[in-house]
Amino acid sequence: MDEFLVAPDPADPRLTARLAGVDQDGQAIETSVVMERPLTLFLNGQEIVTMMTIGDYPDYLAVGYLLNQNMLRPDDEIAGIDYDEEIETVVVRTARKTNYEKKLGKKTLTSGCAQGTVFGDVMEKFETVALDPDAVLRTSWLYALTKKINTTHSLYLAAGAIHGCVLCEEDRPLIYMEDVGRHNAIDKIAGYMFLNGIGPERKIFYTTGRLTSEMIIKTVQMRIPVLISRSGFTAWGVDLARRADLTLVGRARGKRFIALAGEHRIVYDADQATVEEESPKIRRKASMEEEENAA
Amino acid sequence: MDEFLVAPDPADPRLTARLAGVDQDGQAIETSVVMERPLTLFLNGQEIVTMMTIGDYPDYLAVGYLLNQNMLRPDDEIAGIDYDEEIETVVVRTARKTNYEKKLGKKTLTSGCAQGTVFGDVMEKFETVALDPDAVLRTSWLYALTKKINTTHSLYLAAGAIHGCVLCEEDRPLIYMEDVGRHNAIDKIAGYMFLNGIGPERKIFYTTGRLTSEMIIKTVQMRIPVLISRSGFTAWGVDLARRADLTLVGRARGKRFIALAGEHRIVYDADQATVEEESPKIRRKASMEEEENAA
Numbered sequence: 001m002d003e004f005l006v007a008p009d010p011a012d013p014r015l016t017a018r019l020a021g022v023d024q025d026g027q028a029i030e031t032s033v034v035m036e037r038p039l040t041l042f043l044n045g046q047e048i049v050t051m052m053t054i055g056d057y058p059d060y061l062a063v064g065y066l067l068n069q070n071m072l073r074p075d076d077e078i079a080g081i082d083y084d085e086e087i088e089t090v091v092v093r094t095a096r097k098t099n100y101e102k103k104l105g106k107k108t109l110t111s112g113c114a115q116g117t118v119f120g121d122v123m124e125k126f127e128t129v130a131l132d133p134d135a136v137l138r139t140s141w142l143y144a145l146t147k148k149i150n151t152t153h154s155l156y157l158a159a160g161a162i163h164g165c166v167l168c169e170e171d172r173p174l175i176y177m178e179d180v181g182r183h184n185a186i187d188k189i190a191g192y193m194f195l196n197g198i199g200p201e202r203k204i205f206y207t208t209g210r211l212t213s214e215m216i217i218k219t220v221q222m223r224i225p226v227l228i229s230r231s232g233f234t235a236w237g238v239d240l241a242r243r244a245d246l247t248l249v250g251r252a253r254g255k256r257f258i259a260l261a262g263e264h265r266i267v268y269d270a271d272q273a274t275v276e277e278e279s280p281k282i283r284r285k286a287s288m289e290e291e292e293n294a295a
Numbered sequence: 296m297d298e299f300l301v302a303p304d305p306a307d308p309r310l311t312a313r314l315a316g317v318d319q320d321g322q323a324i325e326t327s328v329v330m331e332r333p334l335t336l337f338l339n340g341q342e343i344v345t346m347m348t349i350g351d352y353p354d355y356l357a358v359g360y361l362l363n364q365n366m367l368r369p370d371d372e373i374a375g376i377d378y379d380e381e382i383e384t385v386v387v388r389t390a391r392k393t394n395y396e397k398k399l400g401k402k403t404l405t406s407g408c409a410q411g412t413v414f415g416d417v418m419e420k421f422e423t424v425a426l427d428p429d430a431v432l433r434t435s436w437l438y439a440l441t442k443k444i445n446t447t448h449s450l451y452l453a454a455g456a457i458h459g460c461v462l463c464e465e466d467r468p469l470i471y472m473e474d475v476g477r478h479n480a481i482d483k484i485a486g487y488m489f490l491n492g493i494g495p496e497r498k499i500f501y502t503t504g505r506l507t508s509e510m511i512i513k514t515v516q517m518r519i520p521v522l523i524s525r526s527g528f529t530a531w532g533v534d535l536a537r538r539a540d541l542t543l544v545g546r547a548r549g550k551r552f553i554a555l556a557g558e559h560r561i562v563y564d565a566d567q568a569t570v571e572e573e574s575p576k577i578r579r580k581a582s583m584e585e586e587e588n589a590a
């Protein structure tokens with residue numbers, strides 16, 4: 001499979017705005033700012049949720065959201081996806097009618113609405129997933145992936161204040177999605193995989209965001225055995241990753257990284273002497289932009 | 296009012312864990328990781344939500360969440376707050392019984408569950424808020440605040456992967472809360488203000504997180520006229536701030552900042568020649584830690 005089936009398009013004028021303001025000297029300035037628009041999702045006749053998104057892939061976002069909420073099943077047949085830009089809605093139509101009302105009722109009482117975390121029957125699925133124990137993460141792949149991703153043109157480098165997620169295989173980044181919420185970036189990848197028949201086998205997931213419980217739950221649900229981040233861990237995220245035997249790699253910058261779960265999949269094949277540290281220029285740029293990324 | 300009525304307590308053993316793992320050389324290491332635990336909130340007899348939190352101030356978090364969701368009114372009388380650490384629940388009891396069922400029903404259909412954004416009747420309140428047009432932000436205060444906040448001991452500096460919010464007045468940081476979600480940090484401040492009778496007049500709000508629509512909505516709901524962040528903007532966040540006449544300052548680091556709304560409140564009283572840039576050491580440390588903060 002080639003690299004970058006999907007890559008960011010920072011030149012798309014719908015994704016950023018030029019806004020006027022003032023700087024620390026009171027001088028007028030103009031700056032680039034990412035767009036954030038509402039998108040209301042319907043499953044058949046039922047309104048499900050209004051999401052805030054940059055709006056580049058409403059179809060993938062809609063399908064991925066429904067999959068990751070267990071409102072769509074992997075064997076569901078999608079009869080159509082209708083996106084209406086003017087009224088900011090997307091309707092997913094399925095052959096089978098899902099029991100969304102029961103799920104919505106359950107979600108209201110048990111999930112972290114407005115907290116960015118989903119529980120209820122999502123955890124029931126989590127407990128049943130078996131990740132491929134024979135998948136491996138070569139450190140040579142890890143170093144190649146982070147270098148390619150960090151040097152790819154993105155909204156992240158152009159305007160900041162955005163999250164990136166990348167589906168990878170071996171040393172190849174395949175699908176690189178960005179959005180104002182990391183939920184959306186991962187859901188867009190789930191939707192793309194479903195609609196294009198890409199399976200989770202031997203895949204590696206990269207995120208700019210923290211390795212919280214929610215990121216671990218979604219990665220495991222998508223049955224991807226390896227998760228990598230430049231950022232840090234939470235204790236419960238590590239606990240969940242250990243229970244699911246997910247390989248969890250954090251603080252991956254230049255030569256450095258830390259693994260706190262599923263270490264058995266790591267193959268130390270890179271010659272450390274030949275791995276470059278991030279150049280001061282990239283590191284400074286990345287750090288400046290990653291500050292923006294604090295959600 | 297003195298500085299730091301509430302400050303982070305990175306030495307509290309309940310807030311971080313030491314976890315074992317491996318590094319890039321396959322060597323065994325130990326590292327500090329922030330805790331993240333569920334807290335289920337009840338309003339009187341009704342289960343409202345399960346939140347993920349570091350767990351340091353369940354009472355302030357519970358009350359602030361209910362206030363910012365408009366489930367509590369400013370004139371509501373709280374009869375009691377019962378926190379049970381063992382079963383991870385907090386119950387808020389009120390004299391008046393709120394119409395939570397109607398609100399929960401509305402939230403399910405219109406809010407961004409799992410997206411970190413709340414709409415519905417929250418926006419109705421937003422439209423009615425008038426922020427104090429005579430409040431000012433002196434640049435000398437801004438520089439003093441950011442320096443004090445950046446050099447205060449925090450979980451952010453000790454373990455990363457956490458958000459910070461600070462309620463300030465003039466050049467004094469008053470209440471500095473941290474949590475795994477920025478929602479929780481701001482809600483804990485709202486709860487503290489309500490339970491301790493601290494009003495929003497002349498206050499300044501500082502956050503490590505991005506200036507998204509949700510941060511603007513919560514700050515305006517709390518009637519605080521000035522919002523400052525180290526991080527960046529989204530276009531809709533700026534639009535909402537302009538509609539509410541909120542003074543919105545972003546990318547505040549060292550001498551630099553940008554204001555994209557409410558610029559009329561800024562008083563340029565600092566002598567730029569005397570303002571220190573962040574020292575390379577602090578900047579590097581802050582950048583490293585803020586990377587962790589990408590949520």
